Amino acid sequence: MTEAAPQPAEVFRTRRLTKVYDTGKVKVMALRGVDLDLYESEMSVLLGPSGSGKSTLLNILGGLDRPTSGEVWFRDINLATLSDRELTRYRRDKVGFVFQFYNLVASLSARENVALVTDIAANPMPPEEALRLVGLEHRMDHFPAELSGGEQQRVAIARAIAKRPEVLLCDEPTGALDSKTGVQVLSVLDRINAELGTTTVVITHNAAIRLMAHRVIRFHDGQIAAVEVNEARLPPEEISW
């Protein structure tokens, strides 16, 4: 894919973004002035060792945390100025999350875990369709305890995309999975990105995953160390680690 064409619209834009965790005695600089633009329909991978600030950035982008200073824009909304209530609203309407540990509700079946989100979303797809998209149409009525790790993560992805979010934020989505299952999950993410055009951000410390991204943003010590555009993306099936 070539990037000579005009830049697509920005979805996220951060300027001089800093985050300081103040525990009273010690101050930890998690982000030290991050300037970053993420574009519509792009799949980007934030790569870096643990403690490099990538999760902090994802939390701020997802409306789970606020920056200490700097700007963070979602389209024309300045996330830094939103109230708790408005952030909840933002998460509810715009953002899909995928976590390392799936965070499924144990007392709800796969279908019900997805319905959890579609019940409160403005323009959701039916839970069954979301589960079909992740290839779990045969296990819709299973409870989390009856599903494998990869299947649970795919339910989590279905839950994240069912509301047709504008952005999909994935925090170490394959961190708890073996390579083979991890690849299955990645291909689901890839397909969602391609078919629905959802802006997708994947954070990982697994360098192999960078091969499937449009762009790779390397983090180090709270700053962006490098931004690489992938001229030749690999399909997830060809990735292994």
Added chain:
Amino acid sequence: MRGLRALDRKLLRDIRRLWAQSLAIALVLAAGVAILLMSFGMHRALFETREAYYERNRFADVFAAVTRAPRTLLPEIRALPGVRAVEARITGMAVLDLPDHPEVAVGRLISLPPAGEPLLNVPLLREGRLPRPEARDEVAVNEPFARANGYAIGTVIHATLNGQKRALRITGTVLSPEFIYTLPPGGLMPDNLNFAVMWLPERMLAAAYDMEGAFNDLALALARGAPEADVIDRLDRLLEHYGAQGAHGRDLQQSHAFVDSEIEQLRNMAVVLPPVFFGIAAFLVSMVVGRIIELERSEIGLMKALGYSNREVAFHYLSLAALIAVAGIAVGYGVGAWMSRELAELYAQYFDFPYVIFANPSDAYAVSGVLGLASALLGALRSAMKAARLPPAVAMAPPAPPFYRRGAIDRVIAALRLSQPTTMILRGIFRWPLRAALTALGIAFAVAVLVSSGFMFDSMDEMMDNAFFRANRQDATLVPTRELPPVALDEVARLPGVMMVEGGRSVPVRLRHGHLSRRLAIEARPPGATLARALDADGNAVEAPSDGILISKRLSEVLEAPPGTVIEVEFLSGRRETAEVTVAGVVTQYIGLGAYMQEEALRRLRREGPRLSVIHVELDPARHDDFQAALKELPRLSAPVMLNRARQSFQETIDQNVTVMATIYVIVAVLITVGVAYNFARIQLSERARDLASLRILGFTEGEVSYILMGETLLLAIIAQPLGWAIGTGLAWLIVEGFASDLYTIPLVLERDTFAKASLVVLAAAAASALAVRRRLARLDLIEVMKTRE
């Protein structure tokens, strides 16, 4: 043991962290300990005090009243098998004219033997001395009467003895085992101001009542193990021709019966209430310790890896329960001791004991403390054993997620098409059905406590309304010394302030049906009586037909004589004949046993002319004092019963006790509810924290998330309501059955209000508990949840 010190520190920190939950449990436990301490301690104190008092002052075993029997009969009575001692006395009732006392007071007169002290029912001198045997103007009075009126030794009071007014000087005050609980005639509450018990020399009473060489009251002490019923039978036969009204044992002696019912109540309280509290506390401890152990799996694994033994691990968690118990027991001791003092004061007000024996209060402390501790340990035992048995390697690994799987219930829940949060709530309940059921049961008990105490107020109202406003509408009832001809009514009607008079007759009888019998008085009334009436089940006035008898419900039950049954009437005064009458109906009457006939029908049975033995009057409220003053000068009336006074004192007593009791029961119910609901909600929060945080990340608002958190608690609280109503109704029924005696029966009046109030209090307490836990939602760390595996 040195290593345990770090564990002890962990224990203290655990308690500090869990202080609110621990406190809630400790208070429930404290309620059990306090009630047990009080009821057990007071039960023993009351029982042993009474036993000692009876023993030292030789309280009689059998009592009999006659019209007049010669003393020559006494050797024969003494010779009855099983009789240890006999005391023959002269007793009577007198109208009193008290200094500075506008109202008519009544005195019960009791003779003192000419030489020495009585053999039985020995009065206990509190102050001064007993009257000299030859004195004609000396009297000893019961101490509460003297105290209520502020009389000292030397005070002179006037009494009309058998029509003669006498001035009597108080020489001493006494207490007697016969009068621990003293009711005035026709009264429901002690009235020390207007009712006196008076001890006078036998010679003087014999002269006044024309009883020389005779007696009209008999008390017997029985040999240990002597069959009471046989002695009563033989005594009745001996006394048959002397106007005997039937001998009876202590069970029908008024004072004894009341003290006995109080002792029985304390025993019931000790047996019924504390187990409920201990059970709930044990359940709460088990729930909380169980959850802590689940959360501390890895610590348990670590402790074991470090070399702590299984026993030490179990001991650690049992210590947590023990610490909670110790706090609860300490609070329980404090509250229990305070409640015991309050109750002792209440008893001092109603019961006249010369002393109180607290035989061994440390027993009560030991028993309530040990049971409190045992229930907490028992609650923790299962979880502690589980922790002890956990292999270290397994313990260090995270627990398996709660295993929800598809089942019939899930299909039902899914078919209901509820929202996902509601589904989560329902699944939570069905996942741990026992825990949910016990939680609902605990809250239901709080409702039951309120229902089973609240109904009493309505019941008392109903008793009062029935007895004083619908059945007995007269202001006063006059009781002549002997039966009068009907013209006496005109005389009474002319007294100042009298607006209406109504005569009646009260005839002592024994009613028999098969082997069942009861002693009471048949009330005979003229047709169309409007003051004193009998009431049917709906509260409407009913009159006996000309050939039948109406009996009170309780009497119908104890005689097993429903309407239509033919029962035997044995007259216990005058000509002792027996007759048969048909039970024509059952009347609603809660106080005492009652039997009612037409005046004319009774006369036919007895083949007698018209007579009066009671006169009911309605008074002009403005002229009460004039009426009272006139009454003092009316020699032939021995005992006026002022119903206004009885109404007033009953109402006052109820009002006084209602507020205190209502407050106590509300506190108890709130304690239980908060203990159960708060702990349950805290465990909900602990178990669901991760789910709830995930939902917050997914965009659920705090309100939506707290619906899930509070929903299960509140849903169980709501489910608990009908259960609580049912248990409360059952308890109320048990209480009513337990109280039911020939003295009085309590109607089971369950108004919708009682249920509503109970539910309101409990639901409010449950909601407040859940809200207190909800505040912790704001502190959920969303990012932490996302990062960690449970």
